[in-house]
Amino acid sequence: MKHLTTRLVLLVMLAFLVITGAFDYVRLARERDRLVTVAATDQRVFAETLALAVRRNVRRGRTTEELQELLEEIRQRPGLVWAAIYDPKGEVVAAATAWDAPAPPPADHTVTLALERREPRSGLAEESGGKVLRHIQPFRWPDGRTAAVEVRQRLDAVEREFAHAVRERIVYRLVVLVLFVLAILAVTRWSIARPMRALTQGARAVASGDLSQRIDVRRADELGQLAEEFNRMAQSLEQAQQALLEQSEARLRLERDVQQAQKLVAVGMLAAEVAHEIGTPLNVISGRAEALARGIPADDPERRHLDVISSQTERITAIVRDLLDYARPRRPHFRAEQPGPILARVTDLLAGRRRDKGVGIRLELPPEEVQVLADADHLQQVFVNLLTNALDASPPGGTVRVTHGPEPLLPPEGRASVLRGKADTPLVAIHVLDEGKGMGEEELAQAFQPFFSTKRRGHGTGLGLPIVEEIVRAHRGEVEILSVADRGTEVIVRLPVLDPQAREPADGTAAEAPPPERPAREA
């Protein structure tokens, strides 16, 4: 900015100097001419007067000595080099010479010419000290011939005066120039430097991350526009940053929710597993105790032992039931939902999961008019689990395909499969296909078992697919896993769609529906 102002000032100064310099040069040259003319006129008048005086004196018959005396009187004239009287033959009759000047020479060509033509002549001549002004004034000699007076005068006074004029002009120009520069500095500072500094500070603040920075430059000119554009840019950046922040916060929240839900489900599944395993032995214990108790009267002290056994089995049951209740997933809130946006959200959430390994996601969303009766959170959990599995199973550089459609993506050759649930039609089928090494029949058979995982220890809970199954079943849907060794695994989630128009029963549908049977026998 300093450079900009300096350059501007220098440029303006240069232009100023060139223009005023040319102007002053012409003016001073004219002034010099005028001074010379004045000096020449003055000299001419002096020479004419001197010629008159000499003529009168000569006519009165004065001697050369007397003429010399006359001339001596003008020796003090300022600037005089010499003055000489030439007789008609061109000889110097008398002369007055300044103390440092050489004696006047005999008549030169100019003097001769003046004598011949009897007309005055003036001009410049060279003397040892430089240029001098000369004037030759002819006059009539008593014998009728022509004599002349020549006065030579230095241009000292003219030069002095000219130098003075030049000095004056330079001082004047300098003063004007200084004022001018000051004015330019003030103007540039106010109209360029200041707003530029504001812009620079603003840009610096934005660059260092303070996007709330705005520039207070209210002007109608280009800088004002620039400031306005800058403010608009900062605002857009701020909004974009805000949006990004909100997005990442939402992502974090979703991730936390999913993890929390997963943890809870793990507890729930564990508790259910425990409940299943201990239900029968507990029943055997309590049943036997009950049977024993029948043979012992209620007031027998031995009966107490059996009562304790019964109450303690009940206590065990209560403990596990509490655990089950604690982990029980909240009841689903079914609403008409579009699976597309939920899928898009989950894909967005998980896209970064294996990006470092170059695993990409190819997403084809089901059309917007596809609606299912679903709990959005639960459906989201399904997609999170499936996509997480697919991403984790993908080799570096692989692609996970998320798509929809009736037919499986994997070819039937060498394909193992497992199906859970039974979906009502019409349905939408969502496929998640990875390029992993696939699963064999045995692994597939266990895939939906809680706590079964093919992932490395600590990387999977073994609950992803059981949760998927539970949720999909609750949604009256089905989940199928297809796998081809070294080719990949495809999970298909089929959910009945909410579409009154499409609700014409297809052929297979009626046969699969449970037969409408009434209770078999009256009591």
Add this chain to the structure above:
Amino acid sequence: MATPVRILVVDDDPEMRGLLAEELRREGWQVREAGDGAEAVLACRGTQFDVILMDKNMPGPSGLDLLPGFRRTCPGSRIIMMTAFGDVPSYVEAAEKGAVDFLFKPFRIDDMKAAIRKALGLQPAPPA
């Protein structure tokens, strides 16, 4: 009662099965035992049971998987399912598939007998 009440107990746990069979026989009912789905199906072919008391959790086809088949092959049998406590989804599914009652393990023997009586349409047993 002219014809004795016939009951089929299906449970893979022999202790449990034994306990149930003993207790039911004490009531004077005829009891057959089956250790899994296949045995149950076989037993069902020869005899018409009044009540089938069946565990949900068994190796091979689960009680829920077997339910529709029993409903078709022996439509006269009332089916009571047993499962672990807290297994509400199975309860719902079993009810949809035609089970008449449901017992959460561990249950009291008296409760089981009451459920069977209810399924048979009998009056509750007099207090022992």
